[in-house]
Amino acid sequence: xxxxxxxxxxxxxxxxxxxxxxxxxxxxxxxxxxxxxxxxxxxxxxxxxxxxxxxxxxxxxxxxxxxxxxxxxxxxxxxxxxxxxxxxxxxxxxxxxxxxxxxxxxxxxxxxxxxxxxxxxxxxxxxxxxxxxxxxxxxxxxxxxxxxxxxxxxxxxxxxxxxxxxxxxxxxxxxxxxxxxxxxxxxxxxxxxxxxxxxxxxxxxxxxxxxxxxxxxxxxxxxxxxxxxxxxxxxxxxxxxxxxxxxxxxxxxxxxxxxxxxxxxxxxxxxxxxxxxxxxxxxxxxxxxxxxxxxxxxxxxxxxxxxxxxxxxxxxxxxxxxxxxxxxxxxxxxxxxxxxxxxxxxxxxxxxxxxxxxxxxxxxxxxxxxxxxxxxxxxxxxxxxxxxxxxxxxxxxxxxxxxxxxxxxxxxxxxxxxxxxxxxxxxxxxxxxxxxxxxxxxxxxxxxxxxxxxxxxxxxxxxxxxxxxxxx
Numbered sequence: 001x002x003x004x005x006x007x008x009x010x011x012x013x014x015x016x017x018x019x020x021x022x023x024x025x026x027x028x029x030x031x032x033x034x035x036x037x038x039x040x041x042x043x044x045x046x047x048x049x050x051x052x053x054x055x056x057x058x059x060x061x062x063x064x065x066x067x068x069x070x071x072x073x074x075x076x077x078x079x080x081x082x083x084x085x086x087x088x089x090x091x092x093x094x095x096x097x098x099x100x101x102x103x104x105x106x107x108x109x110x111x112x113x114x115x116x117x118x119x120x121x122x123x124x125x126x127x128x129x130x131x132x133x134x135x136x137x138x139x140x141x142x143x144x145x146x147x148x149x150x151x152x153x154x155x156x157x158x159x160x161x162x163x164x165x166x167x168x169x170x171x172x173x174x175x176x177x178x179x180x181x182x183x184x185x186x187x188x189x190x191x192x193x194x195x196x197x198x199x200x201x202x203x204x205x206x207x208x209x210x211x212x213x214x215x216x217x218x219x220x221x222x223x224x225x226x227x228x229x230x231x232x233x234x235x236x237x238x239x240x241x242x243x244x245x246x247x248x249x250x251x252x253x254x255x256x257x258x259x260x261x262x263x264x265x266x267x268x269x270x271x272x273x274x275x276x277x278x279x280x281x282x283x284x285x286x287x288x289x290x291x292x293x294x295x296x297x298x299x300x301x302x303x304x305x306x307x308x309x310x311x312x313x314x315x316x317x318x319x320x321x322x323x324x325x326x327x328x329x330x331x332x333x334x335x336x337x338x339x340x341x342x343x344x345x346x347x348x349x350x351x352x353x354x355x356x357x358x359x360x361x362x363x364x365x366x367x368x369x370x371x372x373x374x375x376x377x378x379x380x381x382x383x384x385x386x387x388x389x390x391x392x393x394x395x396x397x398x399x400x401x402x403x404x405x406x407x408x409x410x411x412x413x414x415x416x417x418x419x420x421x422x423x424x425x426x427x428x429x430x431x432x433x434x435x436x437x438x439x440x441x442x443x444x445x446x447x448x449x450x451x452x453x454x455x456x457x458x459x460x461x462x463x464x465x466x467x468x469x470x471x472x
Contacts, residue, residue, distance in 0.1 A: 045348045052325035053352070055195040057318055069210050070227040071310055073217050075376045081224055082376060083299045084164030086291065086306030087155050092172065095140070098284055099180050101276035102133055103187035104410050105269055107324075108331040110191025111411070115335030121265075122192075123254040126246065128266040129184045132273070137177030144173045155288075156295035156302075164224050171228035178232075178239035185242030190328045192249070201241045209234035275415035282419075282426045286453055289430055290446050293437040304384025305443055307375045312392050312450075315360050319400040322353045323407025330411035339471040346408040346465065350401060357400030365393040384443055391447035398454050405461035414470040418461075425456030 071089060075082045106129045113121050144151075152165045182201075189197050209230050216226025287309065294305035326349035333342040364371065372385040409418055429449045436445025464470055 045345055046352075048329055049322065049325045049345065049349055049352060052190070052193065052195045052328055053322045055199040056190070056321035056324045057199075069206070069213055070231060071306065072375055073213050074224055074227055075307075077217075077223060079299055079303055079378055079381065080160045081164055082303045082306070082381075083295075084157065084161045085168060085224060085227070086302050087152065087157050087161070087165050087295065088168045088172065089306065089310070091151065091155075091169070091288075095176060096179065096183075098277060098280050099136065099140075100183055101273045101280060102129060102136075102180055102183040103190070104276050104327070105129070105272035105415075106184060106187030107190040107327055108411050108413050109265075109268060109272070110188060111193070111328050111331030112335030114192060115332035120253050120255070122188075123250040123258045124262055125265040125269070126184075126188050126250060127259045128262060128269050129187065130181065131261055132266075132269060133180035133184045134177065137180040140180075141173055141176045144176070145170060148173070155292045161299065168224040168228045171225060172231055175232040175235040178235040181239040182235065182242055185239075185246055188246055189249075190324055191331065193328055193332065195324070195328075197245055198242075201238055201245070204241065205234045205238035208237060272413060272415055275419040276410070279415070279419040279422045282422045283453075286426050286429050286433070286450070290433055290450060293433050293446055294443065296437060297442065300378075300380045300384055301443060303376065303378070303381045305388065305446065307372055307381070307385050308388035308392055308443075308447070310375070311364070311371060315357075315364065315392075315396055316399060316403065318360060319353055319357050319396065320403045320407070322349055322356060322400070323403040325349065325407075326404060327407040327411035330408055331413075334412060334471065342412070342471055343468070346404075349407065350404045353400035353404035354397050355400070357396040357398070361393045361396030364389075364396070368393070387443045388447050391444075391451055395451055395454055398458055402454055402457045402461060405458070405465055408465060409461065409470050412470045414464070417464055417470070421460040421464075422457065425453050425460065428456055429453035 071082070071085060074085045106126070109125055110122055113119060113125070148166055148169050149162075152162050152169070157165045185201075186198050189195065212233060213227050213230035216222045216230055217224075220226060222229065291302065291305060291309070294302040326345060329345050330342045333339075333345065368386075368389050372382055372389070376382065376385075406418065409415070429452050432449030432452055433446050435441070436449060439445070441448075
């Protein structure tokens with residue numbers, strides 16, 4: 001018999017015991033003296049996945065959505081402001097994804113503690129994640145403020161574009177610490193099998209950002225500075241909301257002194273974070289390289305590339321919501337010792353993700369004449385976007401497959417494999433992007449490199465999933 005904290009046929013079980021049949025599968029749960037069957041059907045897997053994935057559709061897009069609002073509003077100020085924002089946004093998307101290990105490294109351990117009946121350990125683990133977020137946020141903000149101008153020059157910004165980049169960047173980087181607290185909150189609530197709370201907070205934050213950004217950019221006339229102030233304000237409010245909700249949720253489980261730094265959970269968090277950070281730095285270093293290459297091709301090229309990349313990243317977040325559901329559910333079932341069920345959930349997540357990618361890609365293609373005009377009305381930029389847009393739409397099913405496999409392996413804490421093999425895919429993609437720059441292949445060459453990146457990740461992750469080693 002073993003402890004259980006789970007949802008069984010729609011009934012939430014806070015603590016109980018499971019008995020297993022001779023094949024090791026659970027067949028009954030005792031809770032408060034009542035016997036409840038726990039047979040899992042194919043339909044219940046789908047319901048469990050969608051129960052977590054649908055609310056995560058909104059919450060996953062937290063920082064990229066803020067950037068898309070800024071891009072849409074600033075894009076109508078002119079090509080130079082849009083180019084400056086393009087450089088800034090790729091830096092912040094890089095920061096969002098690099099530090100996203102705070103969410104991923106928190107989700108799996110919290111889900112396994114919940115599934116194995118060790119919920120009282122969750123507050124201590126969450127506290128270590130918060131400490132790490134605060135330390136990284138403060139250090140990163142100081143370093144970024146110092147390196148702002150060299151960073152702008154590194155990616156090719158000059159003259160007016162450089163000045164506008166610095167005006168936006170120096171304000172918005174102050175939101176780094178609130179962003180990291182928000183990422184930690186996402187990971188905690190996902191591990192608790194709750195994606196509705198992050199959705200509520202994300203909708204509130206993005207609504208505030210959109211209204212405030214429009215007011216500061218146009219009626220007040222602050223331009224790119226107004227966009228940065230709005231984003232800083234909105235992300236700070238989001239961090240405070242996550243702290244408030246997490247404190248209320250975990251307070252009944254917290255022991256005296258639980259919020260102090262602790263060795264064992266911090267070491268576990270750092271071990272997972274190391275692999276995930278390495279993997280993510282390599283991945284989004286490739287996106288950074290693609291924007292740098294586009295910047296050196298010209299102002300029009302980087303503006304077009306930024307719009308295409310924004311659209312790409314938005315769909316990535318949408319499809320990744322299914323991967324997040326798989327990550328949380330697989331962590332929970334592995335905590336229960338149910339590796340066969342974890343694999344079955346992984347297969348269902350793959351089907352849902354590929355299907356969602358196909359539908360979204362088709363929708364993008366049908367709206368290829370409309371979507372770019374949301375971001376810019378410049379004819380040259382629109383022509384550049386048209387060159388990259390077939391890649392953005394056609395790669396969505398592959399993106400869904402890759403992101404689902406990422407979620408499966410992260411939920412199983414198989415992060416070392418992800419880190420090692422990401423370097424192979426990144427090296428191949430980077431080579432194509434650099435060749436595109438040197439041989440004047442244009443935006444199509446850059447996006448061919450990004451396509452190779454996704455193909456390499458799909459192949460290596462698929463081999464790992466089929467081997468079954470991730471579950472061990």
